[in-house]
Amino acid sequence: MIFKTLLPALATAALAAFPPAAQDVLRQIRTSPPQAYSAELTVTRHGAAGTVSKRVRLDFSPPSSYRREILAADGSLERLIVSDGKTERFYDPSRKIIREGEAVDPLYKRLGPDEELERLEENYEASVASGADVAGRSTWLLELRPRAEGRARRRFWVDRKNGLVLRSENFRLDEALASVMRFDRLTLGKSGAAVNLAIPAPPGVRTIKRLEPDYLALEEARSISGMEARIPSWLPPGYAFESIDVIQRGRKAVLHSRFSDGVEVLSLFQCPPRMRLGFGGRLRRRVKVGSARGTAAWTEEGSVLGWSAGGQRFILVGPLSDETLRRVAASIPRAQDSAR
Amino acid sequence: MKCETVRPLLAAYADGEASSAEMRAVGRHLEGCGPCSLELRWMAAVSGRLSSLPEPSMPAGLTEKLLNLARRRSGSEPSFWEALRSTWRMPAGAGMASAMALGAGFLVFTRFLSAGSEELSLNEVLSAHGRYALTMPAADRETLYAGLGAEEEDDL
Numbered sequence: 001m002i003f004k005t006l007l008p009a010l011a012t013a014a015l016a017a018f019p020p021a022a023q024d025v026l027r028q029i030r031t032s033p034p035q036a037y038s039a040e041l042t043v044t045r046h047g048a049a050g051t052v053s054k055r056v057r058l059d060f061s062p063p064s065s066y067r068r069e070i071l072a073a074d075g076s077l078e079r080l081i082v083s084d085g086k087t088e089r090f091y092d093p094s095r096k097i098i099r100e101g102e103a104v105d106p107l108y109k110r111l112g113p114d115e116e117l118e119r120l121e122e123n124y125e126a127s128v129a130s131g132a133d134v135a136g137r138s139t140w141l142l143e144l145r146p147r148a149e150g151r152a153r154r155r156f157w158v159d160r161k162n163g164l165v166l167r168s169e170n171f172r173l174d175e176a177l178a179s180v181m182r183f184d185r186l187t188l189g190k191s192g193a194a195v196n197l198a199i200p201a202p203p204g205v206r207t208i209k210r211l212e213p214d215y216l217a218l219e220e221a222r223s224i225s226g227m228e229a230r231i232p233s234w235l236p237p238g239y240a241f242e243s244i245d246v247i248q249r250g251r252k253a254v255l256h257s258r259f260s261d262g263v264e265v266l267s268l269f270q271c272p273p274r275m276r277l278g279f280g281g282r283l284r285r286r287v288k289v290g291s292a293r294g295t296a297a298w299t300e301e302g303s304v305l306g307w308s309a310g311g312q313r314f315i316l317v318g319p320l321s322d323e324t325l326r327r328v329a330a331s332i333p334r335a336q337d338s339a340r
Numbered sequence: 341m342k343c344e345t346v347r348p349l350l351a352a353y354a355d356g357e358a359s360s361a362e363m364r365a366v367g368r369h370l371e372g373c374g375p376c377s378l379e380l381r382w383m384a385a386v387s388g389r390l391s392s393l394p395e396p397s398m399p400a401g402l403t404e405k406l407l408n409l410a411r412r413r414s415g416s417e418p419s420f421w422e423a424l425r426s427t428w429r430m431p432a433g434a435g436m437a438s439a440m441a442l443g444a445g446f447l448v449f450t451r452f453l454s455a456g457s458e459e460l461s462l463n464e465v466l467s468a469h470g471r472y473a474l475t476m477p478a479a480d481r482e483t484l485y486a487g488l489g490a491e492e493e494d495d496l
């Protein structure tokens with residue numbers, strides 16, 4: 001009798017201890033959690049200017065409503081982001097502005113979710129092991145290790161029951177930590193619980209409509225903007241073109257071409273003549289881009305390279321080495337070559 | 341779109357408050373229409389300069405002066421001298437508004453002369469890059485959201 005009840009229980013426990021397939025965990029973290037929750041978390045970024053930590057209060061209700069309060073060091077509200085799943089609003093109290101636009105939705109991308117996962121698995125080795133508890137929850141540790149040099153690894157601590165990423169570590173190419181995110185408190189709520197989408201904005205705050213990002217093919221971008229996208233002939237191994245967004249600035253258009261390896265993003269901005277790139281107060285240095293002169297900077301989002309060629313201004317952004325960005329830049333064809 | 345259709349939309353376009361379809365359509369029209377482009381540029385310049393001017397303050401005792409004036413005029417005809425003075429006296433606030441308009445006009449003129457290059461801030465670039473990164477399957481959403489928003493200086 002004891003044998004009949006004990007053996008299945010032992011088998012169940014043994015199976016639960018075996019990590020699931022990495023593919024299953026990847027699919028889990030890609031989809032929204034099935035359960036409402038509220039949480040407090042800390043995000044720490046290590047940048048050229050030092051280490052900055054922010055606390056975030058987060059309320060989530062499925063399928064995709066949320067309220068993110070990003071707090072300054074003194075606990076005051078630095079930014080507020082709310083979304084009902086369709087419309088997203090950013091409130092910046094210091095500038096008295098609310099930016100309103102469509103919520104981010106990867107379903108509009110040209111590359112489907114399964115194709116993107118395939119690209120990820122081609123370029124990264126995904127492994128799952130038992131992870132340390134985070135915010136009192138047991139986790140699986142998902143690690144993404146690049147299969148080729150020139151990329152950085154990532155680690156995620158994933159809630160075993162609901163697939164929520166409770167902790168993450170992003171590394172730089174030199175293996176130094178770039179950022180850490182950690183849930184400090186997690187309270188699971190009842191399904192159907194509504195998120196408070198109200199913005200406590202005082203009088204005088206203005207709302208600006210933000211244009212929705214597009215996911216255009218080359219021909220569509222040319223038709224809308226009148227500009228020929230100049231796509232690099234060389235990309236780092238594993239990177240491929242995904243789509244273009246046309247960003248209107250008055251009567252000028254900026255093309256934002258996006259490339260990815262399934263995990264990381266490389267952005268190429270192509271600007272019309274006489275549009276300058278303002279680096280603000282960031283540290284920058286002069287570099288050579290082929291025969292042209294360019295400007296490079298390092299940011300939390302990765303390296304930035306700006307230069308002019310053929311009367312247009314280009315900007316590359318990505319978590320790649322300066323040398324790799326310069327090689328991409330040098331492979332961008334001239335205007336007359338693009339038109340062939 | 342014809343100019344007659346575009347002109348009523350220019351104000352909303354300048355403020356970034358038109359719908360995305362209108363923004364695109366107006367943007368395409370502006371690429372090939374000098375007059376509408378010039379009107380937009382003037383509109384944006386005046387709006388920007390007026391909003392940066394200090395708010396005029398009400399002169400002390402103005403309300404009482406206006407009430408006294410109304411009482412005198414309701415009771416009797418103005419004297420020759422009052423009539424003469426009233427033709428030169430501007431309504432309250434008009435003097436300040438005139439000065440603002442002249443100042444704005446001058447600023448528009450000088451801005452028009454120096455117009456030509458525009459600047460794209462690195463923060464705007466990073467914001468567009470970060471918003472796309474949010475769509476990736478293994479996106480670290482909390483880290484990305486914590487870094488978004490405050491960087492945008494202009495509406496992209």
